[in-house]
Amino acid sequence: MEINFNSPFFKILRQIVFYLFLAALWQILFNLKFWPRYLFPSPGQVFETLIYGFRDKTFLIAIGISLKRLLIGYGISMVFGTTLGLLIGKIKFLDETVGGFLVGLQTLPSICWLPLAILWFGLNESAITFVVVMGSLFSITMATDSGVKNIQPIYLRAGLTMGATGMRLFTHVVLPAALPQVLIGLKQGWSFAWRSLMAGEILFVSMGLGHLLNVGRELNDMSQVIAVMIVMVMMGVFMELLVFGTAERRVRQIWGLERQ
C-alpha cells in the first residue's frame, strides 16, 4: 500500500508533532533551571493555569468582554472604513484632501489616541471603543481605497457599455471588483483592532484579556501571563481560520487565483 504523506491526516500529524516538539523543548529548558521557577514556569504549570482559568470562568468572562469590545469597535471601523475607502477611491477631491490626511493619521500608533480618548470620554467603554476604531479604521479605508483604484479599467468600460452607470456601476462592478483588496484590508483591520484593544486594556481599562495579563504581572504569576498569551494567540488563529482564511480562499477560487 502506498502512503500519501501529503494527505490532510499527515499534515495535521506533522503539526501536532511540531507543537509537541516545542513543548518538549520548553520542558527541557525548564529542567535545566536557567531561570528561577517563578519567571519560567513549566508547560504543565501553564496548562494547569489554563484549565483552572477556564473552569472558574475568569478566562471565559475576560474573553467575552474583550470580544464584545472588539466587535463593537471593529464593526464601526468596518462600516465607516469601507464606505470612506470607496468614496476616496472614487472622488478625486476627497482623495486629495481626506486621503492625504489619512495617510498621515495612519502612521500614528493607535494607542497614542488613548490619552485623548480618556480626556474626551473618561475611563470607560467609549474610550476603548474609540481606540479600537482609530486602530483599525485607517487600514480598512486605505485598502478599500487602493482596491477601488486598482480595478482594471476594462471592467468599468464593459459595465458602462452594458448600461451600468452611477450607483449601479458602483454596486455591480466597482464593489465586487474591489472585493479581494477590501478583504485584505478587513483582515489587516481586524489584527490592528485586536492590538489596539490589548494595548488599551493593559494600560487602563479594567477587565478583558489585556487586564488579565496585567494582573498576572502584578501578582508575579508568570504562568498566568503565558496562559493568557496562549489564549490570545489561539483566538487570533481561530479567527484567521474560520473567517478571513475561508473568505479569502473562496474569493481566490472564484477569481481563479487558486485551484480548488
Added chain:
Amino acid sequence: MRVVLKRVHKSFKQKGQQVQALHDINFSVEEGEFICVIGPSGCGKSTLISLIAGLEFPDSGQVFVDDKIVEGPSKDRLVVFQEAALFPWLTVLANVEFGLKIAGVNQTQRRDCALEAIKMVHLSRFVNSHPHELSGGMKQRAALARAIVMDPKILLMDEPFAALDAQTRQMLQEELQELWQKTKKTILFVTHNVREATFLSDRVFEITARPGTIKKEYLISIPRPRREQDPHLLAVQTTIMGSLKDEIEKVAKQELDIDYEISKTGVVTPVDRNLGSNI
C-alpha cells in the same frame, strides 16, 4: 443603425507627449453592414471602437450614430473587447445576464434570454463556470453571448479572435457569419488578419500606420456563405496584403529602429503582427 464619422481626430498624452492615434477619419457604415477594419498594430483600431462605443471622445470632428452625436456609451452599441472583459466574480450565466439585470429585466425572463444566447454560442455546458475555468475560445464565446443577449443594434468587435488558434478561430468566424446573417446586425469588426477580414465583411477599411487614417476601402462583393479557397477571395487578399505590408514596415521603422535594419537583411520579420500568415 447608421454610423458616420466626420473628420475625426484623436490623440493621447503619453509621458507628456502628444501621440496622435487617429487623423481625419471619415466613413459611414450602413445599417446591417459587416465592416472590417484592418491595420498595423498601434494604428488606432481600438481607439476607433472606443469612439463609436462612446467610451472616448474625438478631439475634433464628430461621431454620429443614427444622425445623433455620440455622447456616451449605450446599450445599442455593445463591445466585444480585445482583452477578456468578462467579470471574473460572476459565472458565465451571471455575466451574460448582467446587462439585462442592470436594465431591470425580471429574473426568469433574463435567465431565459441568457440561456438562449449561451446556447447560440454553444456554451451551454459551462453556464455555471467562472471565466477562469474557460479556455480562450470559450471566453470569447461568452463575451459574444453577453453582447448579443442585449440585442444591440451595432456590435463592435475588437480583435475578438486574435488570441485563438487557427481552428477555433475558423469555427467562430463561421458562426459569427451565420449569426450576422440571421440577425442582420451592423457589425464593425477589428482585426489585423487579412484572411479574416475578407472572409467576413462586406467592406474592409484599411488604416495606415500611426497617425491612423483610412488608406483604402475594399468592397468584397462575394456572395455568402463564403468558401475559404474562393479564388476571388484570395485575389482580394493578395491586394490588401501588398498594401498593408508598406504600413507594417512603417510601424517597424517607428517602433523597432535598430531591429528594422536587421530586418532589411531578411533576418527579422515582425512576429507579433499576424498579417494573415496562416493563409
